Amino acid sequence: MNTLERIQYLNTILLEEMPQYKADAATFPDEIHTQRRLLRSLMNLRPPGPITADFLREQDILLQQEATIKGVVKPNELPNIADETSKDITPQGAPAHNLILWQGDITRLAADGIVNAANSAMLGCFAPCHGCIDNAIHSAAGLQLREACAQLMEQQGQPEPTGQAKITPAYNLPSKFVLHTVGPIIPANRQPNVAEAELLASCYRSCLKLAAQHQLKSIAFCCISTGEFHYPREEAAQIALNTVSHWLASSGSDLKVIFNVFKDEDLAVYKSLLKI
Missing domain, CATH: 3.40.220.10 (Leucine Aminopeptidase, subunit E, domain 1)
Structure with a gap:
């Protein structure tokens, strides 16, 4: 999946866990910047608890790609x-x-x-x-x-x-x-x-x-x-x-x-x- 698809996939999983935010999430356009802001918001809001392996796999790919783009400083x-x-x-x-x-x-x-x-x-x-x-x-x-x-x-x-x-x-x-x-x-x-x-x-x-x-x-x-x-x-x-x-x-x-x-x-x- 491409980056936007990965972000939307992660958002879908979090919204299934936290359906109280679905109405607010529906106002976010299907653009990479706004969907990424939605993902960060949902990750910030999510309480601690068990996390699915599927979510972690795709989250880790996304975050590591973003770390590379930002540039690592040694x-x-x-x-x-x-x-x-x-x-x-x-x-x-x-x-x-x-x-x-x-x-x-x-x-x-x-x-x-x-x-x-x-x-x-x-x-x-x-x-x-x-x-x-x-x-x-x-x-x-x-x-x-x-x-x-x-x-x-x-x-x-x-x-x-x-x-x-x-x-x-x-x-x-x-x-x-x-x-x-x-x-x-x-x-x-x-x-x-x-x-x-x-x-x-x-x-x-x-x-x-x-x-x-x-x-x-x-x-x-x-x-x-x-x-x-x-x-x-x-x-x-x-x-x-x-x-x-x-x-x-x-x-x-x-x-x-x-x-x-x-x-x-x-x-x-x-x-x-x-x-x-």
Whole structure:
């Protein structure tokens, strides 16, 4: 089947599972762009549960084709901070050759692990086509990721505490693993307090600990808590750099750490702090 036929086939399966959305789905034209948006919406809405082998086979073909079209980015092809500054040590004291600053779509990175800014339910974003990184990662990984997270949460028996992290396979992403961490939520019109700053630092340490336990050679951090959770970006970036720097220095690890930014504002903040 061609791409449009594959998308429509996947939509048909999901609508049979969730017939309450059939009326809305009927308003989507039979065009590849709109049918693909419908598919992402239905995948976002679908609760965890058993998935047919037929669906997974065709979903995986589609997602892997899309990953190839977007282009896979390999960490060893990216310049590190030492390359960009001609310095061995960053202003935060970390080995400059271990750190990379990269602006782009984290779902393109073929790092051993990428970090997802999750919520305490750890099941991904259920808002159709929402712009958060949680939605982007789950949408590109496929329905297996939500199911894997659901199994972890069922075993845990409680919401994921802020500052901790879990690890799952990455399924259809170019990375090998996804590390899910829950950052602090900052109320509007208030600066983070000391306890919230420590919780954000704990997110980074928890992910680094998991990376070491699973012998990852590279990990890409998003800007944890700075999106939907409203942590001020400059303070968050400083915590990220200081925490990672201290961990690399104290552990002696040769882990390659990528600070992945998407917005121009975040890129400017990291460049300023790293003196690039």
